[in-house]
Amino acid sequence: MKYSRLTKEQFEELHQEFINFLATQSITADEWDNLKVNKPEVAEMELDVFSDLIWEGVLNKAEYLEHFAPQHMYLFNLGEDKMYAIVVNVKNEEVDITTKSGYNWLRENLMDDRVEFLQADKDYSEDKNLDKFKMIEQGASITKGELYHYFDNLIN
Numbered sequence: 001m002k003y004s005r006l007t008k009e010q011f012e013e014l015h016q017e018f019i020n021f022l023a024t025q026s027i028t029a030d031e032w033d034n035l036k037v038n039k040p041e042v043a044e045m046e047l048d049v050f051s052d053l054i055w056e057g058v059l060n061k062a063e064y065l066e067h068f069a070p071q072h073m074y075l076f077n078l079g080e081d082k083m084y085a086i087v088v089n090v091k092n093e094e095v096d097i098t099t100k101s102g103y104n105w106l107r108e109n110l111m112d113d114r115v116e117f118l119q120a121d122k123d124y125s126e127d128k129n130l131d132k133f134k135m136i137e138q139g140a141s142i143t144k145g146e147l148y149h150y151f152d153n154l155i156n
Helices: 008-013 015-024 029-038 040-061 100-108 128-137 146-155
Strands: 064-069 072-078 082-090 115-123 141-143
Touching (some): 015 029, 029 040, 064 128, 064 146, 072 146
16 A cells, blocks of 8 residues: 555545446445455455545645644645645744744734745655655645745745
């Protein structure tokens, strides 16, 4: 398995897609029920293959990631050949931007000396989607990029 298995809730949301996936494997509902009981290792393998296919599709479409920490905001634009990052550092220990009040402080104090903006870019490894997945595993969320564009326009 390349990524991670989908959660029970995710499988429930993707129930119809999973049925279609099994159909492409020529596995009927009865055969699936039989596999789960008599060959659980094969059923587990099918769940893993389906999970990887879903992750691959999601990661191929992902264009932006965001990750918040108490004093840092990491914004990523996932380009074709490399990822571009904007990092917002809050050098005020009393502010936690993961809270509503801390985030409001940041919004009201963007030009404060205690707010620092950094930019960087990084080439992907040989597996671009695995790079994206590792960032998601570490807490990043896929977004539409509004914050990335806001800060890109602000600092450039």
